[in-house]
Amino acid sequence: MEYFKSGLKSVLGAPPPGNQPSGADTVERLVDRLQSSSLLDDRRDACRALKALSRTYRLEVGTQAMDALRQVLEMDRTDCEIVGLAMDTLCNITSPETFEAEVENYGPKNKIGEQFTEIFIKQSDSTTQVLAFLEEFDFRVRWPALKLLTHLLGNRPKDIQEIILVSPLGVSKLMDLLSDSREVIRNDALLLLIQLTKGNANIQKIVAFENAFDRIFDVISQEGSADGGIVVQDCLLLMLNLLRGNISNQNFFKEGSYIQRLTPMFDLPPETDENPLSGWSPQKVCNMHCMVQVIRALVAPGGPAQATAACQRTMRACGLLQALCDILMASGVPADVLTETISAVAEVIRGNTSNQEFLASVMAPSSPPRPAIVVLLMSMVNEKQPFVLRCSVLYCFQCFLYKNEVGQTQLIQTLLPQGNEAASLTTGQLLCGGLFSLDPLSNWFSAVALSHALIDNSIQKEQLLRVLLATNIGKPPVTLMQQCVMLLQQGNKTQCKLGLLMLLCRWVSHCPPAVKAFLTIESSVAYLTALLSSQEDTDDLQETLLQSMCALLLGLCVHFNDDSVPNYTKEKLCHLIENRLGLERFQDAIGGITRHEIYSRTLKHPQPSTKDPSDLLLDHEFCRLLKILEGVVVKSVQDGSNPQEGKDPTSTLSPSDSALVSQYKELIREQDAQIHRLNQTNETLAKEKRDLETQVYELQTSISHLRDQNLVLRAAQINLTEAKELVPSVDTIDLTNVELEKYKNTVRDLENRLAECTLNLQKQERTECNSNNSEYEKLLKEKTLELEKMKKDQENLLELLTEQDSKLMQYKEKLVALGEKIESDESSGELDTDEQPESSN
CATH class of the missing domain: 1.25.10.10 (Leucine-rich Repeat Variant)
Incomplete structure (x- = not known):
């Protein structure tokens, strides 16, 4: 405390004897020193003193120093120390935490931090400026910027989501933090991304296409997979945010072969006397819960039937369903893990004949061996078992019988009677x-x-x-x-x-x-x-x-x-x-x-x-x-x-009226027969319509993927053009050309499929009503227009890359003229990724 007082004296000067300044006066003098001092050291000392006061006198510091701190971030952004001090002070001001000094005056659940957050983000460039500081590698700047963004997001999630969404490369800057070698920054970045991706499908898509899944799996592997600590749980929570209810990300996850990377995480080590499976730590239980939730997000009953079926097939093919069944039959598995795993198995097999047959063939390691379904039902009818476990078994059995x-x-x-067969449960x-x-x-x-x-x-x-x-x-x-x-x-x-x-x-x-x-x-x-x-x-x-x-x-x-x-x-x-x-x-x-x-x-x-x-x-x-x-x-x-009801209405009619009624009956019979024929025709057309809808869904999925690839290519092009005075990376251009070649092949496949769909529609025109035809033709025109637009985007990208290639050649010629040695494409492709500049991301 004496050291702190002496520090304030050195900044503010000694007060007159017997006249101690109040907190507000002290803050006012510090803010004046921060704004008026011409020496950087003086401003730095004032900023350091404000940081020290910002927890005890948060209201005073926030009210008087907000603009001055913004000014520091703008005017002194090249000095890492003062920028870090300013952002630390802003972190304290906007913290959602209630400090001990505030409880007596403002209550234990005040919203001071939220109010200051609202003031801070009113100037649209304030948050953008903090985002820009994330590019600074210095720990004194990057970590406070990350903490400040976390506080802002926690207090005003919707507003910050929109600001980051429209900020150029805003999400990319956050994703780069996952590659930071300093664990504290990487871990805090995970927490920030978990908050950022909640309830915002657009941000979820951008994060996913910024290689989020690869980076998440890398971190999980580094931290010990399912046996890892809380960082693994945070990774899985982020993955769950990206997948739950987001069909685009689910398709990307499936087609990127990420389901296969989940399978090893569920492998149980062989049970031995030295390594009993009963030793489940609380953290491993939490990790398993999250892993199971990720699986259930991919095969949730409410999702599109075709996407769910595709995920179910993949889970069976890659051994994931087998791994889940192994957990069901293993001994020593905690009850809550077993309950969630049973529910996951239920949704992996629901409506899928092949997976249902697989579960029917699983045998429990008992004596004598019994089918796994029998063992599960024994738990369901046993009143000593936990209620939630019994419910999950019922759900699993219902899913086993669903459309089976x-x-x-x-x-x-x-x-029914079984004859002379041996009795078995x-x-x-x-x-x-x-x-x-x-x-x-x-x-x-x-x-x-x-x-x-x-x-x-x-x-x-x-x-x-x-x-x-x-x-x-x-x-x-x-x-x-x-x-x-x-x-x-x-x-x-x-x-x-x-x-x-x-x-x-x-x-x-x-x-x-x-x-x-x-x-x-x-x-x-x-x-x-x-x-x-x-x-x-x-x-x-x-x-x-x-x-x-x-x-x-x-x-x-x-x-x-x-x-x-x-x-x-x-x-x-x-x-x-x-x-x-x-x-x-x-x-x-x-x-x-x-x-x-x-x-x-x-x-x-x-x-x-x-x-x-x-x-x-x-x-x-x-x-x-x-x-x-x-x-x-x-x-x-x-x-x-x-x-x-049931009386013959013609019994009281005259003979002539009865004859007329008979004629109408005959007419009705003919109309019934005609309706029957039309119903049969309608069933045929309905089947053809379902087939066409399937093709349209696949086309929509392909177009969505092409849009996402287009977005990635545009981002790569923006990164290339921003480096005006630097020689462009040959690797980046080669990679972009490869991506464009893949893109062109995909477009050609899409054209072929559209042509095939057009032929099917033309065949159907001969038998289908005009109203249905117009509906299909309209849908086809829309998809064709989307395809033409994407082809135009492709041509524009090719033009940009051609221009970029010519610039590259000019830069090479200039460097050769200046006597610089230019590496060949082959040598540049063998560079260690650790030596590549960070801006290439």
């Missing part, structure tokens, strides 16, 4: 065991899992009707549907009942034999109507959902009824609903599900996601079924309740 008719068939087959047995368990959560999981084997598969719905269960010794077996109805009537847990009702609704939808089987079960309809008529309006969510599902099941039995049960024909069921419940109450009951937030939340994503087990009530696929069938079910019940 073979998997659905095999599951149902395990429930099967998926069907596990699900039945969970369905009849005393644990309501196991009931819900098993019912939902079994319902996914029936999605879009009427054959398996009828096969499931053949399943017989032996309940008690000496009594005849009962069908699975009878057992489900009995559990529904005798159960006292609402969650269990909701699971059974979702299974029954899925079972009877689009399957009249299942409707018949349900209606023939004694007291099935009576139970539903009694439950609906006795339930009064309630605010309890579970009771409301139970009432709604009962109404939906009754409605499905009406809509898909083939009148094969005399006591419960469509008409009799409709009258029963009208007399016992009333149409308005019935309609309101069915709509009760969709009015709740849990319905919309479940409909958004196929993965079950609740924190509390008691909140796990609805299934994603059931919500989709309800969304499709709600309207038609209500209409069927309304139409069936009409007393005139």
Whole structure:
């Protein structure tokens, strides 16, 4: 403290005895000294003193010294020491941290730093000036500039993102920091880029095309890969920001073979007595979480189907799916890592037949060996396992059955008699065991899992009707549907009942034999109507959902009824609903599900996601079924309740009117036949349309890549032209020519594909309506115009490079005339990259 006081005395002079200046007075005198001193040393001392005061008297320093500090950055930018001091002072002024001296006067959560940030960035060139200081290699300048940008970005993220986006080579300057040999700068640059890339797709694309993925993987490798420290986690968080929701970057990541570079990071070392896999450090767990999130960002269910399928194929081909399955089957893996890995496997196989078959073939290293799916289901129906783990297993099993008719068939087959084969634990047995368990959560999981084997598969719905269960010794077996109805009537847990009702609704939808089987079960309809008529309006969510599902099941039995049960024909069921419940109450009951937030939340994503087990009530696929069938079910019940329904309207007409009606009937039959033919034609055209849409998507992807390459080439050209007095780098021009040659080849391929697409469209013109043709022709014209524009850009770039080449020759001739030795292209291409000037980036 005495040293600090003596320093201030040397700068300000000794005050009169007994007259100590206040903080504001001291700051005012220092600012005056900073602005008026002609000697650099005096200004440097004043700046150093302001930095020392900026934490204790932040408000005073920020209010009085902001303009003076800006002036230092402009006028004294060649002196690294004073520039570093000025930026350190600005860092303290704009820091989002609340300093200890401010808590008493301004509270623990004041926004002083944010307010000063807003003042600082009002002058548009202030942030640009700080960006320019990043090019200075001196640690005293580069590190404070980086910290200042981090504070500005943390306080005003949207504003700083826009400023950096429009700043010339602004992102490039930040990316260069990742190559800094000083770890503190590299690590802080990572943190800055994580903040910068949040929620801004344009910045994400630019960062990705500035070789971000290569640099990130290099840092991860240097830091020890998955076993590394927190820097690895920061690298993965940046990678995740670049990929999540950004289709362009995902395509670039896939086509750049970066998925293959993820695979070694998931390899587990061989387990030995000296190296047990149970020794997972907390940091490695965090790293694994981030690595799995990167994979899931590439194969998220909400992404474009074609891009997701391409990533899934790559992950299978490069061994990444195998590595994930190895983690599932390994011992000693932490539960949270195992949970995330199961979810990742789920999304890698979802809808991909080859990957689903691969998972079905994976065997667990148990004695005796069991399929991995069986082992996973054993965890799902085990109430002692963590809830989130059980949810992830359900999600994985759902993804295994998604659009997988073979998997659905095999599951149902395990429930049917198997002959004299050796008894073994099967998926069907596990699900039945969970369905009849005393644990309501196991009931819900098993019912939902079994319902996914029936999605879009009427054959398996009828096969499931053949399943017989032996309940008690000496009594005849009962069908699975009878057992489900009995559990529904005798159960006292609402969650269990909701699971059974979702299974029954899925079972009877689009399957009249299942409707018949349900209606023939004694007291099935009576139970539903009694439950609906006795339930009064309630605010309890579970009771409301139970009432709604009962109404939906009754409605499905009406809509898909083939009148094969005399006591419960469509008409009799409709009258029963009208007399016992009333149409308005019935309609309101069915709509009760969709009015709740849990319905919309479940409909958004196929993965079950609740924190509390008691909140796990609805299934994603059931919500989709309800969304499709709600309207038609209500209409069927309304139409069936009409007393005139089913009567012959021609029975009371005169003979002449009857003949006229017969003519109209004949006309309607002819029109029905014509509509049928048109529907067939429409299906053919729809298939051709999907094929063309696929080609258009591929063309759009190619054009997007060409735009990105064009942007990179323009940036390279700008860097070349800026070096006016220097000899251009032969390596750079050669590299650019190679890139242009690749670019030209890509354009030629694009032209060929467009020509092929044009021929397909011309063929389709002979059979397709004019409106559809005009739509395709318009799309084709747009893509052709884009191609012509890119070809024009290519020609402009070639002209610029030709001019640059001529300048290069002139510079060489001048240097030869001056006696300088010019290296050949071959020798220049062998230079060590460490000796190349930084400006070549």
